[in-house]
Amino acid sequence: MAVPIVGVVGGGQLARMMVPAAIALGIEIRVLAETEGSPSAIAATAVGDYRDVDTVLEFAKGVDVITFDHEHVPQAVLRALVDAGVSVQPGPDALIAAQDKITMREMLAEIGAPLPEWAAVHSADELQAFIDAHGGAAILKTPRGGYDGKGVRVVRGGQEGADWFEQFDALLVEELVDFRRELAQLVARRPSGELVAWPVVETVQRDGVCKEVFAPAPGVASASDRLAEVAHDIAERIATGLGVTGVLAVEMFETTDQRLLVNELAMRPHNSGHWTIDGATTSQFEQHLRAVLDLPLGDASPTNRHAVMINILGGPQHEAITDRFARAWQHHPAAKLHTYGKSARPGRKVGHVTVSGYDLTEVTYQARAAAACFDDEEQ
Numbered sequence: 001m002a003v004p005i006v007g008v009v010g011g012g013q014l015a016r017m018m019v020p021a022a023i024a025l026g027i028e029i030r031v032l033a034e035t036e037g038s039p040s041a042i043a044a045t046a047v048g049d050y051r052d053v054d055t056v057l058e059f060a061k062g063v064d065v066i067t068f069d070h071e072h073v074p075q076a077v078l079r080a081l082v083d084a085g086v087s088v089q090p091g092p093d094a095l096i097a098a099q100d101k102i103t104m105r106e107m108l109a110e111i112g113a114p115l116p117e118w119a120a121v122h123s124a125d126e127l128q129a130f131i132d133a134h135g136g137a138a139i140l141k142t143p144r145g146g147y148d149g150k151g152v153r154v155v156r157g158g159q160e161g162a163d164w165f166e167q168f169d170a171l172l173v174e175e176l177v178d179f180r181r182e183l184a185q186l187v188a189r190r191p192s193g194e195l196v197a198w199p200v201v202e203t204v205q206r207d208g209v210c211k212e213v214f215a216p217a218p219g220v221a222s223a224s225d226r227l228a229e230v231a232h233d234i235a236e237r238i239a240t241g242l243g244v245t246g247v248l249a250v251e252m253f254e255t256t257d258q259r260l261l262v263n264e265l266a267m268r269p270h271n272s273g274h275w276t277i278d279g280a281t282t283s284q285f286e287q288h289l290r291a292v293l294d295l296p297l298g299d300a301s302p303t304n305r306h307a308v309m310i311n312i313l314g315g316p317q318h319e320a321i322t323d324r325f326a327r328a329w330q331h332h333p334a335a336k337l338h339t340y341g342k343s344a345r346p347g348r349k350v351g352h353v354t355v356s357g358y359d360l361t362e363v364t365y366q367a368r369a370a371a372a373c374f375d376d377e378e379q
Helices: 013-025 053-060 074-084 093-098 103-110 124-133 158-165 227-242 283-294 318-329 358-374
Strands: 005-009 028-033 044-047 065-068 116-123 136-143 152-155 170-173 178-189 196-198 201-206 211-213 246-255 261-265 306-313 337-341 349-357
Touching: 005 013, 005 053, 013 028, 013 170, 013 283, 013 349, 028 053, 044 053, 053 074, 053 318, 065 283, 093 103, 093 227, 093 261, 103 170, 116 124, 124 136, 124 158, 124 170, 136 158, 152 158, 178 211, 178 227, 178 261, 178 283, 196 227, 196 261, 211 358, 227 246, 227 261, 306 358, 318 337, 318 358, 349 358
Parallel strands: 005 028, 005 065, 028 044
Antiparallel strands: 116 170, 136 152, 136 170, 178 196, 178 201, 178 246, 201 211, 211 306, 246 261, 306 349, 337 349
């Protein structure tokens, strides 16, 4: 039998974490990395510009499917791949919703997904009118390019968007949602339509960057819990309505009046699903590879009652990391440590720690303590 070959555009940590899953599945994985020495260098078979049509078309020769480490591949490149007969998963018609936030809001509104109140604004006056109609403050977002807190700001006056209006024809403005916590629902969908969901999780942000993930979200007793059912239904509606294939992450606000509102989408493995590597029967990375190849999906059940994932932000430089690993392993042997092969800088995700177990308090303590071994102040 021919071995399936998956081509991944983008050489970041998500491509890196697909490698062990591909090996276990007997799948060949090839990566188009942006630079030499990328996190996924172990599988990088080409280095080049993902924005260049010829580069990506050449990389796609000989693979069974193209998928992505990020959503930044231009639509012109995606359409050229499809026109050349390449299987692109997820396809350009779905990916556009993860590439442009205004388009995302338009598409989600069309399928009836619950959203914050929003508008596309083209000037400081339009922004000011929205702010005035929504209690004197709002969230302003650039339509493209924002991630990990970038391209997002709280505004209280129309002129606070002046610099962004110089760069974009329109900006997305949303109501400032009164929420009690942030949740994420991950699902995987294959082209033939099968869909599988992991438990809904709670995410905790620090300076706009995800710091902690609790799986399942505390207070959600089971998949039959009403909140879990609603989160699953929202994600399934989006995945099906937009034609998403592979892993889809739907980030949501749980409001103080007990509603769920969709905040962001990611059409790839996602930070909120890293716990699945060590805490679920089928990880998001294995599931993504199965899904884009249209293979039967795996069981997404947790392997323990609780899992807590802590991102390592910044952390030590690699030449000093050996002692940190030894300390974490010695004092927290249940912790699973993952590093991304990145140089450290403040706020940058350079790895994560996951601990699973029965008691949430103990699991949280062990995960936080193990992750603290890599904090900047420990240097």
